[in-house]
Amino acid sequence: MKTIVWLKNDLRLIDNRALSMALRDTSPQSLVVVRTKNGTLGHVPPTLRRLDAEAAHIAAMQPLLAQAGIQFVDASATEEIAPLAVRLGASRVLANIEISDDIGFANDRRVARELRSAGIRFLETATDGIRRGQGARRPPAPFVTSAPDLAPLRFTAKPAPLASLDAYLKRLPFAHYRRDMWLPGPDARASSRLSIDLACGALGGDRAIHAAEAALRDCQPHHAPAYRQFLARFQWRQGFIQTLEDSVDAFPWAPVREERPEDGRYMAAWLAGETGYPLVDAAMRDLTETGWINFRLRQVVNSFALDLLDLDMHKVGIALGSLFDDFCPGIHWPQIGLQAGMAQDRGPRVVNPIKQGQELDPDGAYVRRWLPHVAALPEAFVIEPWRHPAYRGPTPIVDYRTAAREARLRAPAPKRSGSEVDDRLCTSNLLV
Numbered sequence: 001m002k003t004i005v006w007l008k009n010d011l012r013l014i015d016n017r018a019l020s021m022a023l024r025d026t027s028p029q030s031l032v033v034v035r036t037k038n039g040t041l042g043h044v045p046p047t048l049r050r051l052d053a054e055a056a057h058i059a060a061m062q063p064l065l066a067q068a069g070i071q072f073v074d075a076s077a078t079e080e081i082a083p084l085a086v087r088l089g090a091s092r093v094l095a096n097i098e099i100s101d102d103i104g105f106a107n108d109r110r111v112a113r114e115l116r117s118a119g120i121r122f123l124e125t126a127t128d129g130i131r132r133g134q135g136a137r138r139p140p141a142p143f144v145t146s147a148p149d150l151a152p153l154r155f156t157a158k159p160a161p162l163a164s165l166d167a168y169l170k171r172l173p174f175a176h177y178r179r180d181m182w183l184p185g186p187d188a189r190a191s192s193r194l195s196i197d198l199a200c201g202a203l204g205g206d207r208a209i210h211a212a213e214a215a216l217r218d219c220q221p222h223h224a225p226a227y228r229q230f231l232a233r234f235q236w237r238q239g240f241i242q243t244l245e246d247s248v249d250a251f252p253w254a255p256v257r258e259e260r261p262e263d264g265r266y267m268a269a270w271l272a273g274e275t276g277y278p279l280v281d282a283a284m285r286d287l288t289e290t291g292w293i294n295f296r297l298r299q300v301v302n303s304f305a306l307d308l309l310d311l312d313m314h315k316v317g318i319a320l321g322s323l324f325d326d327f328c329p330g331i332h333w334p335q336i337g338l339q340a341g342m343a344q345d346r347g348p349r350v351v352n353p354i355k356q357g358q359e360l361d362p363d364g365a366y367v368r369r370w371l372p373h374v375a376a377l378p379e380a381f382v383i384e385p386w387r388h389p390a391y392r393g394p395t396p397i398v399d400y401r402t403a404a405r406e407a408r409l410r411a412p413a414p415k416r417s418g419s420e421v422d423d424r425l426c427t428s429n430l431l432v
């Protein structure tokens, strides 16, 4: 009888709990690794760069599996899992829990039903500290592979994502992580840029925590704060992903309000980087071009769309997520929900794009790089270019002060208890 290991957004052989479990009691000849493309991205289409990265991870895996005598099947859709399992005569399918939206969850549940009715066992294993189901209240222990688990696979080199993690942890004490991770430009060196490997599952979150904890244990005392700060990000990651796992059935997966006449124009200007607010426009053009912007810039553009343009959270979530190479439903959707006011123990945190521009890009180098229409202006005008008489670029699509006041008036009064979803989004680990 065959065992199938079903890969979704966990494109790795090392630190893959489902694969390690299968290898413990299954010979390589009885094992089939099946991958379904983007099974868990749901509403958000992957970027081309994301697809390329996934293809590269698969390409790196295939020779190792072939050499070990493990069959690999690249399936295009989750609908293929159950028929394939029947055709191969599989007795069980193992998969790591993957966090998705309502579509991804419905797919998972359908596959589970189809396998059950075909008499095939479906085992979902915990990954990256995420628990699933009513009975599973305790977080699972972190999982990193031990060498004997992977015996049939002969690695000749460390997989690229693990090498990137090691390299980053070595330079982290000198990267000025806490100082520069917010600043467009210096952020490229300061932060890890591991998010795309984490989002594809080419790097496990548990591995990142395990390696960072080891680095923290061995580091000089004055380097410890940088490692602690980095580790805290992984706690937030886990907290967010668990939040969505717990509230996926209650999360709003469709537009939450009526379309207004101005919405199409607002959305188009925001996406094209033509709102007239240079930091927002530069960040949107940067994101469209490169697939990544730092956390603070994500907050700036998200708040602009949700608070100042009052666009629908579902549409904004899809539009923004579609631009991220590192789109991860379990981080992205709770962030959108928080900014849209789903955490009702706090008022709206409307981000001021002018103040953020002055703080994050004091010399205007970033906005000049992305916006030709401000490039030639004197430094004092790059964040509010419409004040310069020679400026010919887009003027502010909304007045910040008026729009911010309206956003605060629209927001429901903060309260301590709310619906199920609100309470879950209120957990303190999400207030970053």
Ligand SMILES: Cc1cc2nc3c(=O)[nH]c(=O)nc-3n(C[C@H](O)[C@H](O)[C@H](O)COP(=O)(O)OP(=O)(O)OC[C@H]3O[C@@H](n4cnc5c(N)ncnc54)[C@H](O)[C@@H]3O)c2cc1C
Pocket (backbone or CB within 6 Å): 181, 191, 192, 193, 194, 195, 196, 198, 199, 233, 234, 236, 237, 238, 240, 293, 294, 295, 296, 298, 299, 302, 321, 324, 326, 327, 328, 329, 331, 332, 335, 336, 432
């Ligand atoms: C509106 C919005 C949407 C976002 N959508 C995504 C998304 O789809 N995918 C994604 O990976 N991140 C998302 N983030 C969180 C964060 O911006 C990115 O994780 C980070 O910028 C990735 O760069 P990095 O790997 O260099 O981060 P580092 O600072 O090096 O952090 C390492 C890892 O920790 C995790 N992490 C970092 N910051 C956070 C955070 N605030 N919350 C949860 N986990 C965090 C990520 O997995 C990240 O790769 C979003 C943030 C906002 C405000």
